[in-house]
Amino acid sequence: MKILILLLAIFAGIGQWGCSSGSFSWGDGAVSPSGGRIQTVDGRVDRVDIQRGTFEIRDPLRERVIVSLPYNARSSDVDRLRALQAGDYVRVEGRFLDRERLELENFLRDNR
Numbered sequence: 001m002k003i004l005i006l007l008l009a010i011f012a013g014i015g016q017w018g019c020s021s022g023s024f025s026w027g028d029g030a031v032s033p034s035g036g037r038i039q040t041v042d043g044r045v046d047r048v049d050i051q052r053g054t055f056e057i058r059d060p061l062r063e064r065v066i067v068s069l070p071y072n073a074r075s076s077d078v079d080r081l082r083a084l085q086a087g088d089y090v091r092v093e094g095r096f097l098d099r100e101r102l103e104l105e106n107f108l109r110d111n112r
Helices: 002-016 075-083
Strands: 038-049 054-058 065-068 089-096 101-108
Touching (some): 038 065, 038 101, 054 089, 075 101
Antiparallel strands (some): 038 054, 038 089, 054 065, 089 101
């Protein structure tokens, strides 16, 4: 019984830090509380889907990145999504869920 409890505690700890999630992240960055590396991406908005809470940008290093707002997105991020239009330049940071999908952490200021 003690071994089972120990194994459950170990697996719960792995899941908490995201080691068993199977998600893919790119490059080096700060580690977020859920375990994925936070990456910065910038580019021009190609398309906005308010219903799905997503927008697509073209990054100079990648063909496209689909950025999605998390389920519990801040109201300021939802407002920013609603204001986005094709052609807008954006800088965001978030965690890659796979090669082309990024979950938004923050909209960043454009310091170009």
